[in-house]
Amino acid sequence: MNKTSVMRIGIVSDTHGHLDPRIAAFIEDCDIAVHAGDIMGQNVLEQLRPRSGQVVAVRGNNDIEQVWHADEHPALDTIGHEASFEVPGGHIVVVHGHCHGGDHPQHDQLRESFPHARAIVYGHSHKMVCDLEASPWVMNPGAAGRIRTRGGPSCLLLEASHDTWQVSEHRFPEQDI
Structure with a gap:
């Protein structure tokens, strides 16, 4: 990759066994997919199909x-x-976040734990x-599934x-199931 090339990284979390199909389609236009935990099923990882095929995932407290x-x-x-990659x-460092401040991961604690990173991605709170x-x-990235999406499934x-x-x-807007 040359210095002017742009890499697109699609970031999701907290799917809880269901990846919203609109987010799956969004990830297809990315070079790499990241899942920050609470995946809760191999089917979710199989639906993440970035262009390179590279999926970086971590376990959440429900995995x-x-x-x-x-x-x-x-x-x-x-x-x-x-x-990390x-x-x-x-x-970039990826963690679920439940070990860094409970229900509300502490950003200062994450920064202290991973000072070498340019970015830290976490999930757990379902809050973008x-x-x-x-x-x-x-x-x-918030929640990319159906559970506690706080206004609709989301990603970064x-x-x-x-x-x-x-x-x-x-x-993405919430949809009736």
Whole structure:
């Protein structure tokens, strides 16, 4: 990737076994997909189809064997509680957030834990947040499924080049099930 190329990273969390199809379609136009936990089923990860095929996912507090189907336990065993990867212009760390302040993860605590990152992605609260005022950035895409979406399923798009990063928030209207 050259210095002017822009990488598109689609960021989701808290699907709780259901990925909204509009978000799945949105991710198809991204280079990488990130899932910040509470996946609750291999089917969700299979629906994340970014252009490169690269999906970065972490376990949430609900990603446990008692919740996932028995035949999916081998897939669950491959998902860690923390992930990190490089994109143009910096390093991204992904955690679920439940170990960083309970129901309301503390941004200062996340920044202290991962000072080397340019951005920290977390989930857990189901609340979309883009805290870009300090470094590293701290971002939560909200909930991309049906549960506690706080106004409709949501995700974030990070567009990263070597020189510039830009984040945009995307929320889809709630639909009757």
